[in-house]
Amino acid sequence: MKMKKFAALAAATIMTVSAVAATSAFSVFATAENTNRIVITDEVADKTYVAYQIFDQTSATNAIDWASDVDDTHFIEALKSDMTLGSKFDNASTAADVAKIISDKTNWTDEDTAAFAKVAATFVYTNGGITAEYSEGKYTLNVTNAGYYLIIDETNNTNKDNANSAYILNVSGKTDVTPKVGQPTLTKEIKHNENGDNGWGVVGDNQIGDDVEFRITTTIPSEVQYYDTYTYTIHDQLSEGFDLPDNAECFFYDKNGTKLTSVTFTPVINKNQTDNSFVIQFNIKDLLAQNPDIAKIETYYSAKLNGNAKVADKATNSTDNNPNTAYLTYSNNPKDESDKEDGRTPDSKVYDWTFTLAGKKEDDKGNALAGAKFQLKRDNKVISLYKIDDNNFRIATAKEIADGDKIVDTIVTVADGIFNIKGIDDTVEYTLEEIEAPADYNKAAPTKIKLSTGYKQNTDGTTDGTTFNYLQISQDDNSGVDGNGVTVVNRKGSELPSTGGIGTQIFYGVGGAIVVGAGVLLITKKRAKKD
Incomplete structure (x- = not known):
């Protein structure tokens, strides 16, 4: 009779506390040592699974008993005092009593199984565990005795994009189980104004002083349910060409992509001015308490492109961009009840670009002209410039304009006639207007200018934001030509006043x-x- 009860126990408890489901049950335990094994299917080759015996059943004639060295008295006391298990073990005193309770399908839940495994983990370590052997995507636990085992994933996953399995309860035998170890993911994107479509991707381009929009998408694995505490933190490293953001906004979605409006959460940005980075932490268990359907979080923020931004001077194959990198640290060990976030996703990187307008002033014979005065306009408004030196100017930021130092609204050409304006956007129409010509020369007509770019493509068709392939400039209504330069020509002669x-x-x-x-x-x- 006791053997039949234990067979019922085996059938009832071959389940995963950590989302692992066994594929078969046995009516009797085999006594041959070479058949006492548990096989775990897992393609990750560097994991450590260790089996600890809870109940012992060495032959078909033996009664259910505790495994060697299990502190059964304190084990049962701990089961009786566990808040999740409640009063289920109040009348238990033997291994057979405990086995009967956990095999009662009517009154035993998955939550009870998880709680039982957690309590068991405290009392089995003195047994000396059996470590699994790995081969070709399978971990084999050659357990010594037939019986009921707690399998613990003891892999050190510190600073890895991997997570430990929660506790596994299983019966020895030729049993295959598949752990479902879930990890969150992170993807960072930048908003791109190319062709006016405002799409999200790995590359963007902006004028210095613009507020650049970013989006970080993170997912929540279903295995969070096996953790007592589960947090994750966005780590965002901005290049020195950006000011740190002051605030962010989060939106929540279920697994079907439906926006959830019932969640209340205000992200807190913790800045690190030293390395121009910030973090945002999420208590996932608290969020799921508000709505258990949350599967994805989108976090939005804007950062201003400042005067420290790298500016692409070359017209082709430039790598002078402003990268931004984000990654996620997360809880990855369900048996660890602290707030440690030992898991780490791969970096997700985006690139922002800003460009140079290279100008030259000359006469109709190709001679450089000094003394010409220009203004750069956008939407008919004069753009303030920061004067780097006599030949080089940069779009000024609002802070620089407020300070007033080295701020000009007019470029005056020097002897070589060359002037460079750094920090302009592509796909934006600018007007270069000559407000005063050199002596004895006529003013040139205003010139409308627009840059366009094309970025390197990966073999899979995605965009590589590290390099652009070409930069073209169009003047007035003419089609674009390769390069980023414009020549403004003045001609001598009397110019009759107009009517x-x-x-x-x-x-x-x-x-x-x-x-x-x-x-x-x-x-x-x-x-x-x-x-």
Whole structure:
């Protein structure tokens, strides 16, 4: 009878406390030592699974008993005092009593199994565990005796993108089990204004002073249910070309992508000014308490592109960009009840670009001209510039404009006629307007300018944001040409004033004087005749 009860126990408890499900049950325990084994299917080759025996059943005639060295008295006391298990073990005093309770399918739940395994883990270590052997995607536990075992994933996953399995309860035999070890994921994206589609990806481009938008998407593994505490933290490393953000906003979604509006959460940004980074931590168990359907979190923030940003000077194959890197640290050991986050996702990196407008002022014979005065405009507004030196200027930030030092709104060309404006965006129309020509030269007409770029593509068709393949510039309504330079030409010669200008007033004035003079002459002649 006791053997039949234990067979029922085996059938009832071949389950995963850590999302592991056994595939078979046995009506009797085999006594041959070479058949006492448990096989775990896991493709990760560097894990450590250790089996600890709870109940012993060495032959078909033996009664269910505690495994050697299990502190049964304190074990049962711990079961009786466990809050999850409640009063289920109040009348238990033997291994057979405990086996009967946990094999009662009517009154025993998955939560009870998880709690039982957690208590058992405290009392089995004195047994001396049996470590699994790995071969071709399978871990084999060659256990010594037939019986009921607690399998613990004792892998050191510190600073790895891997997680430990929660406790596994299983019966010895030719049993295959598959642990489902879940890990969160993180993807960082930057908003791109290319072609006006405002798409999200790995590459963006902006004008210095712009607020650049970022999105970080993180997922929540279903195995969180086996943890007492579960947190994860976004670590975001910005390049020195960005100001740290002041706030962020989070949105929550279920596994089908439906936005969940019932979750209340205000992300807190903890800044590190020393290395220009910040972190945002999430208590996932608290969030799931608000809504258990949360499967994905989207975190949005903006960071201003500042005067320290790297600027692409070359027209092709430049790598002067502003990278930003994010990763996630997370709880990855369900038996660890602390707030340690030993798991770490791979880095997710995006790249922001800003560009240079290379200008030259010359006459129609190709000679450089000094003394020309220009303004750069966007949407008919003059853009303030930070003067680096006589030839080089950069789009000024709001802070620099407020300080006023080295801020100009007009470029004056020097002897070589060369001027560079750094920090402009692509796909944006700028106007380069000459407000004063060199002496003896006519002013050039305003020039409309727009840059366009193309980025390196990976073999799988995705964009490699580290390098752009080409940069083109279009002037006025002309099609783009390779490069980022524009030449503004002045020509000598008299330029007649236009109708309605000061010149017509001169002509009218001179004409009026002639008419008046003719009238005076006519009157004088008539008087002379009378005399």
